[in-house]
Amino acid sequence: MSSNIRIQKICQHCGKEFEAKKTTSKTCSDRCAKMLYKANQRTAKVEAINTETQRIKTQPIEQLKAKEFLTVRDVAKLLSCSIRTAYRLIEQGNIKAVNIAQRKTLVKRSDLDKLFEQPQPVKHEPEQIQFEIADCYNLKEVQSKYSISETALQQLIKRQGIPKLKKGWFSYVPKAVIDRLFTQPTKA
Ligand SMILES: [Zn+2]
Incomplete structure (x- = not known):
């Protein structure tokens, strides 16, 4: 029935x-x-x-960092720049890249790192001179002896990398260094 x-x-x-013939018909x-x-x-x-x-898009950057060869798209992503910029960096020779096929450019991960390997400036540490407070002027003494303002003296100390001793409220600088500095014959 x-x-x-x-x-x-x-x-x-x-x-x-x-x-519909069946309840499931759509x-x-x-x-x-x-x-x-x-x-x-x-x-x-x-x-x-x-x-x-x-x-x-959400592929973790870490994953890209682990890759040995990167596409230009990867490079752009790692540098947070546009693909166009990445291509320009390659064209300008800032990034070494290899065309392994038409429209297939690969960048070696280590070559990309080189982009950031700027020679680090050599930091000159102030010479470590052993001296005692007995051989020092305090800053007030230098100011009055050589008629120099406190600001100028502070700048000079900083610029010349003059070693400074601190004791309580006072800073001390070696007499020998200061005297040499202020009595240097000026070049004609
Ligand atoms: Zn229909």
């Missing part, structure tokens, strides 16, 4: 109301069924692409 219940449904593709016709299937396939594809894009 067949059921006489009529199932009225809305076609998920064309939106038309139709009489479309009014075979044609709409095919179209709906295609549309769903397309949506799935787009979603997959978007997911992949998202994955690449």
